[in-house]
Amino acid sequence: MSEQPILKGKGNEVGEMSSERRQPIVAVLGHVDHGKTSLLDHVRSLGEESRSSVMDREPGGITQHIGATEVPSIILNHLCAPLLGGKTFDSPGLLFIDTPGHHSFSSLRARGGSLADIAILIVDVMEGCRPQTRESLSILKQSKTPFVVAANKVDRIYGWNCKKGRAMAVSMATQTKEASGIFDQRYWELVGQFAEEGFNIERYDRIKDFTKDIAIVPISAREGEGIQDLLAVVIGLAERYLEDQLTDVTGSGEATVLEMKEERGLGKTLDLILHRGAMKKGDDIVLVGDRGAISTRVKGLFSPRGMSEMRDAGDRWDDTESVYAAAGIKISAPSLEGVLVGTTLRVVGNDDERKAAMEAASAEANLSIELDEEGICIKSDTVGGLEALAKELRQIEVPIREATIGKVSRRDVRGAEASSDPLHRIILAFSTDILEEAEEEIASSEEGVKHIGSDIIYRILEEHEQWMENRRAELEEESRELVVYPGRVMFLPDHTFRVSKPAVIGVRVLAGRIHIGQGLLKDGRKVGRIKSIRSGQESMKEARQGEEVAISVDGITVGRQIEEGDVLLVDIPESHARKLRKLEMTQVEKEVYEELLAIHRKDDHFWGR
DSSP: OOOOOOOOOOOTOTTOSSSSOOOEEHHHHHEETHHHHHHHHHHHHHHHIIIIIOOOOSSOEEEEEEEEEEEHHHHHHHHHHHTTTOOOOOSSSSEEOOOOOOOOOGGGTTEEEEESSSSEEEEEEOOOOOOOHHHHHHHHHHHOEEEEEEEOGGGGGOOOOOOTTTTTHHHHHHSSSHHHHHHHHHHHHHHHHHHHHHHHOEEEGSOTTTTSSEEEEBBTTTTTTTTHHHHHHHHHHHHHHHHHTTTTSSSSSSSEEEEEEEEEETTEEEEOOOSEEEEEETEEEEEEEEEEEEEOOOOOOEEEEETTOOGOOOOOEEOEEEESSSSEEEESSSOTTBBBBBBEEEEEEEEHHHHHHHHHHHHHHHHOOOOOOSSSEESSSSSHHHHHHHHHHHHTTOOEEEEEEEEBBBHHHHHHOOOGGGGGGEEEEEEEOOOHHHHHHHOSSSSSOOEEEEEHHHHHHHHHHHHHHHHHHHHHHHHHSSSOOOOEEEEEEEEEEEEEEEESEEEEEEEEEETOEEEEEEEEEEEEEEEEEEEEEEEEEEEEEEEEEEEEEOOOTTTTOOOOOEEEEEEOOHHHHHHHHTTTTOOOHHHHHHHHHHHHHHTTTHHHH
């Protein structure tokens, strides 16, 4: 690494181009409450802390871009100086993706891969790998994004001596034997957990080959200890192994759409991360819409003023003429209706580029999700999010009938209601809301439609699994109560308690079961209907194979239609015959069922079909 001019162009221009390379784009992933917010907050605070030292003497500083936080190399070199031995970084800095909370790493793509060049996976050293940690590892593996593990919350280790701003290389050498022992125990537990997911991790200061081992850096995001070690490893890896990506700074711009907003005075605007090339006012651009490619032109180009962050910049926007990768920006343009969040914006300079961009956008608009004739409905706010959810559902063999971008609507609910399978009457929504009209539709639905929504895929999958389990139990209970099953009974000798009006007789259930209201057949002919079932003084709704009970039967007289010792079939209605085909029956129930079908189909060939 050698000392390089950091910026060129106007001193206040956003995303100013490096003489050789752009800054790496960094994403922070991890389980809930493991410290993502604390780490990003600390990164943002670096500018304020450095203002009195570096910032007063040098140009540059922390820039709160739209959807991102930039840490210039001035601050990185100053912060990491104790670890660099006099060397400096070549990159202009680091750009941390800092999207609104409802967006996920998996939703943001660039050129078919991840928008991020490199990622930090933050893990609570006291808790280890949790469900969202494993989900993050799956996403990183799928997108082939290099990453560093930040083992956070070392300050919670008993006896750990934490010092704000201290390098972890120094801190590790000053800890007591007891604190070091506890850390080593936690560290080896992490090594085992990551090995289960197919990753070899090693402490960053012990790695000889970064292509074979994933670096793990102990930190305290809350106290600010070890942060410079983490940033040094991240930017060092990026500069060493991602040179081709980072030098791709010239030519037509490409950006990822983070969010669409309605801004007063501007109309519809797009928040973007420009990850390749340049963009300027008046550029022709091609976007991905819900109905295919959209061609339009950049009317306004904006960046938040000073330290303003995108979500609270208000009217503090700076009008900008041009932007270079990598940067967070806002644009206004005509015809932005229907633009899909998470897709690619392409700057085009001639007809050939426009044609290629239109074809690429059309292909991106066509979701690469295989749909089934029967299945569940899934929703997301981005294409990437929808595909990530679909991939997880495919792995557990859940069929998908419909997959669309946007909020859950009344139409989605009605589509779910129409499903023939009760277990498919569900809508899974990743990182998107449900409209009030859709909630009202679900509340009034008689078909048992369910909506499950979350910003975390594993939570959706967990809730779906629990709902499936509960719904199956409900359906089984409903089927037992409502569907009439076939049966076979014997009229026991010496068990005539009343001859007629109604006849009361004792029977043994030889096969299947009997219900109140079922008809009895003898030699294929109807001979009466069960009015009640009793065992001693207890009334019963049904009796099953092996039980001996007394039944009262309307419409028969013992000695005429039936005799003691007769074996009778317990009939089923035709509509129940159709339902039974889909339900589980015992072998003897199936035998009686087939016998009943044969009897009825003598008169009606299509009975029960």
